[in-house]
Amino acid sequence: MRVAIVADGAYPYVKGGVEQRYHSLANSLVARGHEVDWYTMKYWDGAPVMIAEGIRYIGICRPQSLYSGRRRSILEALTFGLACLRLLGRSERYDVVDCSQYPFFNVLAMWLVARRWRSALIVSWYETWGGHWREYLGVWGVVGRQIERWCARLPQCLVVVSEQALARLETEGLKPRRAVHVPLGVDCARIGRVPMAPDRVDVIYFGRLKNHKNVDILLRAVALLRAAGHAVRALIVGDGPEAGSLKALAQELALDGAVQFRGAVESSDELMSLVKAARLFVHPSTKEGGGSTATLEANACGTPTIAVDHPLGIDKSLIEEGVNGFWVRPLSAKVLADHVLRALYDPRLDGELRQAALQRSQAFDLAAVATRIEALYLQLADPSHTRA
Numbered sequence: 558m559r560v561a562i563v564a565d566g567a568y569p570y571v572k573g574g575v576e577q578r579y580h581s582l583a584n585s586l587v588a589r590g591h592e593v594d595w596y597t598m599k600y601w602d603g604a605p606v607m608i609a610e611g612i613r614y615i616g617i618c619r620p621q622s623l624y625s626g627r628r629r630s631i632l633e634a635l636t637f638g639l640a641c642l643r644l645l646g647r648s649e650r651y652d653v654v655d656c657s658q659y660p661f662f663n664v665l666a667m668w669l670v671a672r673r674w675r676s677a678l679i680v681s682w683y684e685t686w687g688g689h690w691r692e693y694l695g696v697w698g699v700v701g702r703q704i705e706r707w708c709a710r711l712p713q714c715l716v717v718v719s720e721q722a723l724a725r726l727e728t729e730g731l732k733p734r735r736a737v738h739v740p741l742g743v744d745c746a747r748i749g750r751v752p753m754a755p756d757r758v759d760v761i762y763f764g765r766l767k768n769h770k771n772v773d774i775l776l777r778a779v780a781l782l783r784a785a786g787h788a789v790r791a792l793i794v795g796d797g798p799e800a801g802s803l804k805a806l807a808q809e810l811a812l813d814g815a816v817q818f819r820g821a822v823e824s825s826d827e828l829m830s831l832v833k834a835a836r837l838f839v840h841p842s843t844k845e846g847g848g849s850t851a852t853l854e855a856n857a858c859g860t861p862t863i864a865v866d867h868p869l870g871i872d873k874s875l876i877e878e879g880v881n882g883f884w885v886r887p888l889s890a891k892v893l894a895d896h897v898l899r900a901l902y903d904p905r906l907d908g909e910l911r912q913a914a915l916q917r918s919q920a921f922d923l924a925a926v927a928t929r930i931e932a933l934y935l936q937l938a939d940p941s942h943t944r945a
Contacts, residue, residue, distance in 0.1 A: 558934060559650065559651045560653050561655070563595075563596045563641060563667050564659075570620075574850035578742075578850065582930060598617070598640075599616020599617070605617075618637060621633040624798050634662050638660070649674045652676065656680050657681055661705065662704075664680055678711070679713065679714045679934070680714075683848055684845070685729050705731070709726065709731040710732060714737060716933065717738050718738075718846075719872040720847065720872055739933070742853075742926030748918075749857070751858075753830060757836070759901055760897060762793050762795070762841075763838070764842070766793075767799055773799075779894075782897065783812070800818070800820075836907065839897065840863065840871065841864075853921050855914065859912070860911070861881055861914050863893070877917070881916075
């Protein structure tokens with residue numbers, strides 16, 4: 558079977574959850590004897606086509622910043638969408654084209670391209686915004702909401718990564734031809750082999766540093782705990798548009814020695830070793846769309862999670878209150894500080910809760926998830942040119 562992945566970011570050049578998911582999936586498909594081409598922006602030097610780990614990466618435009626200020630860049634989205642449209646000039650035969658929901662214009666373009674290539678078009682769907690478009694783009698949110706509707710209806714199938722995102726499709730009145738829930742997956746065996754980092758910390762945050770991740774509230778919560786006499790230590794791992802302002806805030810709150818900014822960690826194994834060395838993973842994001850690779854990775858590391866109960870946050874099925882983590886609602890520095898303090902003093906934290914997190918991760922093991930995706934691809938592929 559020949560599979561084309563279409564996403565503006567490509568792992569390891571971009572280390573977001575979308576990119577990690579596609580990379581893991583592509584590796585699994587290659588290992589099973591399938592051919593995988595990944596159409597993306599050209600992040601590497603040299604020729605536009607590069608082969609790594611059996612995956613054929615095809616750069617179709619120059620890389621651009623994914624963000625403009627605090628929002629996704631509309632220019633980047635248009636540039637990648639137009640680059641996808643130019644693929645109409647290529648004569649290809651793929652059984653399946655799997656296109657990332659983001660940045661939307663690529664979905665519209667690939668609908669035309671997939672018809673030209675006689676390929677089944679699948680869109681990996683991460684979240685449904687609906688009315689949130691108006692809050693995000695103001696009056697232009699009407700346009701964003703309509704594009705979201707088109708992107709949901711055009712493909713043969715949406716692969717929806719969370720139950721929450723699946724439910725919101727119905728709530729917002731979006732009617733895809735077919736929608737299938739296949740959760741995100743993590744390589745539990747690989748993560749299990751990673752040793753714990755020697756330097757233990759109380760709290761870790763890892764992920765992109767963006768405004769909706771609310772890392773600033775975590776810093777304020779740590780400051781409240783320190784002011785109350787609790788010697789809490791936190792590690793912030795990641796990079797993004799908010800990195801500078803967060804470091805400035807940490808200085809303003811006098812958190813030197815209490816909070817360490819590690820920046821982006823290149824090695825996935827190194828990142829997992831840091832997560833294992835933390836007693837808690839705090840995930841204060843209020844816009845995840847349901848799926849959360851970071852939460853699944855924390856589970857696989859045996860690190861309980863504190864997350865925000867929010868309509869656009871992570872799926873409620875990922876954390877069972879008091880079992881493998883805790884929910885915060887409403888989100889504020891004071892409420893978050895109270896939850897962190899209670900968790901750190903919970904006698905079950907370093908034993909029972911860690912074991913429960915490890916056990917919960919098995920339901921999202923990558924091998925089982927990849928098998929489900931492979932079966933779906935084979936079901937939707939054009940039988941006239943499918944190759945086992």
